[in-house]
Amino acid sequence: MRTNLKKLRKTRHYTEGFKKEIVSLFEKGTYSVSQLEKLYGVTNVSIYNWIYKYSTFNEKGIRVVEMKQSSSLKLKELTEKVKDLERIVGQKQIKIDYLEKMIDIVKDEFDIDIKKKQNTLQSTGFQKTEKK
Numbered sequence: 427m428r429t430n431l432k433k434l435r436k437t438r439h440y441t442e443g444f445k446k447e448i449v450s451l452f453e454k455g456t457y458s459v460s461q462l463e464k465l466y467g468v469t470n471v472s473i474y475n476w477i478y479k480y481s482t483f484n485e486k487g488i489r490v491v492e493m494k495q496s497s498s499l500k501l502k503e504l505t506e507k508v509k510d511l512e513r514i515v516g517q518k519q520i521k522i523d524y525l526e527k528m529i530d531i532v533k534d535e536f537d538i539d540i541k542k543k544q545n546t547l548q549s550t551g552f553q554k555t556e557k558k
Contacts, residue, residue, distance in 0.1 A: 440468070445476040452477060 448466065451457050452473070459477075463470045529540050 438468075440472075446480050448473060449476050449480045453481060453483060 448462055448468070452459060452462060457465065459470050459473050462468065462473055532538055532540055
């Protein structure tokens with residue numbers, strides 16, 4: 427025996443104070459939209475709608491783009507990466523200078539030319555080359 431069951435609406439109604447509190451947490455930078463969504467169980471669409479409606483910074487018709495990292499943090503990371511790359515290039519240059527010096531020493535002391543000469547022919551593969 428089944429009685430008439432009425433479907434319950436799954437939409438939630440939030441107070442205006444709650445909505446403004448969520449918007450203020452977002453504007454302060456305390457939480458991102460995805461963090462607020464997980465914390466309060468509110469969809470990100472609702473949060474963005476509240477931001478457009480209650481935000482003091484956003485005007486209607488302007489899209490809110492949430493930055494994952496601040497530009498200053500990104501700049502700091504990039505400068506660190508540049509420093510690391512400059513250090514690596516410096517180390518490689520020192521190694522190149524050292525090896526060139528060693529080649530010059532071997533050439534002077536043992537009269538052996540290690541550097542490849544410019545006019546040598548390239549190998550064509552498996553064919554035997556004739557000695558000149």
